[in-house]
Amino acid sequence: MTAPLDGIRxxxxxxxxxxxxxxxMLSDLGAEVIKVEPPDGDITRFTSPRRNSMPSYYAQQNAGKRSISLNLASDEGSAIALRLAEQADVIVENFRPGVMEKFGLSYEAVSAANPRIVYASITGYGATGPWKNRRAYAPVVQAETGLTKSQGDHGRDGVYRTDRHSHADVYTSLDAAAGVLAALYQRERTGRGQWIDIAMAQVMLYVNEHVHDELYDGDVDPDWVRSFGNESQPVVTLADGTGMAIAGNPASKGTFEMYMRAIERTDLIDDPRFATVAGRLEHLDVVLGAIAEFAATVPNTAELERILAEHRLASGTIRSVREVCDSEWARERNAVAEIDDRGGGTYRVPNAPWKFSDAPDVGVSGSPRYRGEDNAEVLRDVLGMSDDEIATLVDTEVLSQHLPRRRH
Known part of the structure; x- marks a missing residue:
């Protein structure tokens, strides 16, 4: 058996x-990925924590890729990159619009040399439109597309602040990978590659399940909870101090009754204050208080989950990332992988989530590479360059690398 993307470069x-x-993602699915870095490297190479000059942030996102470091601002560097593109199936880039053109590596230039290339460009606001030249990072895009306001309005008491998690980056990476896979599939039928222009801002609208509600004009039936909003779903503390989250809005039709039976407060079902969804929302503090009061008497998470499951309600323990990664579930699913920290030890990083029935186990493979560590190997293997040619490129600073100093 071969990995799904075996043979794709x-x-x-x-x-x-x-x-x-x-x-x-493409690497984990079996593709050969060659990371092309400028002489100053990916900025995540300068993050912490790190060991052996290898940051764990960089390692998590780039393990399994080969690394070459090219000065794309030089004629020789851009020419080598174009030659590599002729031998590739996919290009992914996330420069601002116009940067790849400056390097002579626009889609038009690459596709002229390799019509089968699938070329994905990730930008903040797209390659067209009035915002195309704006600088964009995840917190900015999240602010521009409603996430920051929504988080402040629902659950943060009107306080707006940036999120620790870069949702716009990660969601965009997923949608970009989906676009690449779709274009590769279409290429099987047409023989031609194509350009994929993907904007982080559009992705953030695409993945926001409440956009339809924000854009809805007209009357809303007061006896329904709007748009499956999650912000009113309970988070409770058990007798042992453990926190748990429960799925299901306790004001919703049917769900309210499930909760009341689970917490043995069927008297509230007949309380006129809670006869309608509107009434339950008006007195939501009372409903949530009753749920919290019951939960505080339950000894542990297993018992509360058992009680709630009997009434078709789902619940989950509030865990740290370390706690879930150390769980029996994570071990059974191989959800965490150990990768080389380049000093005889390992980093723990999330593994790929796919389990294929007709492919070998996929996931992170190989070690994270130092900048330009694979210069010679890639240029020999892909372009057939000689050692003398490679040495000349090093001497003229077209190629560079940064390896850690050996300790004596």
């Missing part, structure tokens, strides 16, 4: 997160 001109996570 990807040139990765990306940095930070939206592009690197996309190309890590």
């Amino acid at each position: 990807v040139l990765d001109f990306t940095r930070v997160l939206s592009g690197p996570h996309c190309t890590r």
